[in-house]
Amino acid sequence: MPKVSMVVNGEAATGEVEGRTLLVDFLRGSLRLTGTHVGCDTSQCGACVVHVNGEAVKACSIFAAECEGAEVKTIEGMANADGSLSTIQQAFQDHHGLQCGFCTPGMVMSAAALLKDNPKPTEAEVRHYLEGNLCRCTGYHNIVKAVLAASGQEVGGAAVAAE
Template sequence: MSKISMTVNGKPASGEAEGRTLLVEFLRGELGLTGTHVGCDTSQCGACVVHVNGEAVKACTMFAGEADGAEVTTIEGMANPDGSLNAIQQAFQDHHGLQCGFCTPGMVMSAAALLKDNPKPSEAEVRDYLEGNICRCTGYHNIVKAIMAASGQDVTAIAAE
């Protein structure tokens, strides 16, 4: 077991983990941050996306020890300082970008990374960026609409599905 320390959602966090412990397991099991979901264990679904040093990472593809000393943001750290939903989260709610909600944390984290790099993505760019995130419920239409709305774009012309 090794001691691992990192900054998670702006606060110091530490715990112990074996060398083979994945970041997603460390966040959920050792730190109790269960908003990051484990969906496939094969890096296919994107439910475990977090930000490590400002970059979107599938937490099932990274060992916890690799994040030692890193800045990690999980879905729990995405809310506004007053606890209200941030613009992306609110857009997912307003535009029905979720159904069962299992993929939502990863989708929100991926959307945040996309909007950081591309503040006004086209519909095609959003769909392309989300290629690594699987949703089995919504058909993606309202997720795409929510992300475009969060970017400040007018989505009234996009028909509901």
């Protein structure tokens, strides 16, 4: 079997993969990084979003072999160096942007990508950017508040109007 090597959350990672091995399966199965969730296997739900070379990617839509030499960041790599929650993770906790938690890793990773590209998004921009991430519990209002808070913006009455 061919080997694949990449840097995952700042550490070198190598493993044997079949050509059809998806990145999400390599992360979860070979590397035991189970924070990246598999929700649909069809690239619809966004639970498996990770960053590959700084870009948000649905890990169920890319082969592990395509990530040869890449830098991959998963939800496990989002915490601060001291182990405390990142600003985005803390905002999700503070603003109740999660319930069951299944979609949360993908939401956090997508939010991080958005804020990297657009540090002060509007509520509409947040909602548009997160369209590829499905949540069956929260109704998205508190997720939007969390993203706005993570960007340093006031969230007072934001995200309370019906979609």
